Amino acid sequence: MEKPSASKPRKLVPDWADSGHPVFHLEVERRKQSRVLLAMQQGCLPVILACTGLISLVLTALILPTQLYWDIESGFGGTLAALFFAMLLIQLIVGAVAGVLTVTQASPAISGEVELQSWHLLRTTTLSLKEIIFAKFAAVIQQSRSTLIGLMLLRFASTITGIIGTAYIVRSIFYWESSGWEKMIDEWLWVLPLITYSIFVFWYFAQPIIQMVLNSSIAFLASAASCTRSRSVAFGLVGRLMLWVLSILLNVGLIYGLIYILIINWADPSYAPIEFFHDLPQPEPEVVIFVLTMTILLYILAVLALQVGSIALLLNLTQRRARKL
Amino acid sequence: MDHESEANSKQAKKPIGRRWRRLSRRRKRRIVQIGCIPLALVSSLCLWLTVVFFAEIDNYNYGYSYDERLRTFAGVAIIIPAILQLLATWFMTWQVAAVGARTVSGGDQTFGLRQRVMFRRWIVSPLAxxxxxxxxxxxMVFLVLIYTTRIFGPTVYVDILDTIERSLANSAYYPGFRLYYVLTIYTAVVTxxxxxxxxxLRARYNLSLGSLVSTYPRRSYQRPWTAVSFRLALGMFTTLGLVWIGSLGGLVYLSAVDPFYDSPDYSSLVNRAIPSIVDDVFIYVALxxxxxxxxxxxxxxLPFIYTALAKKRLRRGLPKGTVQ
Known part of the structure; x- marks a missing residue:
């Protein structure tokens, strides 16, 4: 007699991302045949760790002893700041390389099948279209695991460094005005900034995963939209590049606009460059803190929602396009 | 006969590139390994000679006995090998960790033997x-001789040695100063x-760590990559961890000693709690x-613990689904 299904342990990994799934297995094994690709996939993590480790060691050895000689604050604060910016720079370079690698690896996933005329054969199986696409998608992510782990470790290290660095900044802010600290505690003004900071840390930490999934989604749409592998790689890379440029322009424009309106004009109406704000009353410091924190919080949530929404939209479009192939 | 001698002379005249290509991978690797020692010595000698002959000598009169040339020689004799040995140690660290991955493929039966063989085979890197x-x-000995004796001419002023000497001299006025002498001698001996x-020791440590880490991956080609990655991650997080712990300690110390600008100054209280004879130099020496x-x-x-753990894991068999 069979045991009731309720007693079976619930699987965290979906079927299409399991090594037993035929499409997933085929896609993973196909990529292992190329030694160059294998070395590139496996070698990403050691390269990231070696660069970060060496740069951290050199920066710490150069800055910490010399600055610590003057005082603790500048010694550790300076070292933390230097380490944080060095790690940001490494993340930027590695992130760009990882983005290109992911797009080039993911782009031939569907177009390759179409070009080799095995797509229709695959569609004759009992596997649904969604399952085929998601299994291929999971295989690409699994193949980029080494880079993803490297980027996540880098994010973790920079997050901890940034949090301790922020503690030094907060200390230096309240060092000159202890009444501000008491007011923050008494009137519970620290709650909203803390929530915003926590959400920002979460957003920052989750970026490698989101970016990798987003890159793969772009590449999959390019793959479904083209009938040859070379064309899909080209479309994928162009799409990624366009998204980079567009997001940089949009973010810089929005951040500059918000700073200009809220900080330069609204928070200080008597010296505001826009005349409209001259007649407005001077807002209380608590109101300024609340509005600025809320704006940052909403901005982060909007960016997060936009990223997740884009991924869902791109995967949906991929499925719709693949159905017509 | 003529043909034979002609063939021999042709063989002798074969370009090095072709001869190198004909060597097996194992022999090539062996040559590169053995080449570590002459490479380390020749590179340090070349750098040393370059600095000796091309370094600009500062002839400014500082008001005390000062010989820039001797100081340059001694400083360069320390700094160049120090930088080279740091780089060589870093390379050796992950290289030996990757070698550790080769010790597990035979299972627990040959694990100890393989470890010994690998250590002997890769002894060249730690030797360099x-x-x-x-x-x-x-x-360093040369620098100390210049500073303390007149063998190489007038004595030379060296900041750190002077600071240590002054601290030791100051400590003689306070009780328990012998502890400082003991601490300094102990630090010198340990260094x-x-x-x-x-x-x-580092090679042995990395070999055993590489062995332990490489018992985890399922596929054999993943073992060296995993071992190298783990070793590099450990190095990175050790540096960062020290900075993090130090920064948090500094923050706690600052919060206790100097919380706000307009708060009462507690530094005198804290300083009173710590004996006033404690010199900054001795805090550094003690640390x-x-x-x-x-x-x-x-x-x-740790190598004993890592090896025992790796053996224990191998005795249970390699991970399920391992592909050799």
């Missing part, structure tokens, strides 16, 4: 680091011990002694 450290030690035994002792102990003890 050892020679560089010996050169550095020689430079020399670390310099000389460090490369071999260095502590870190070096921990490092030395870790490099001696």
């Amino acid at each position: 680091v050892f020679l560089l450290r010996l050169l550095m030690l020689g430079g 020399v011990l670390m310099l000389l035994t460090g490369p071999f 260095t002694a502590l870190l070096l002792t921990l490092n030395l102990l870790g490099q001696v003890v």
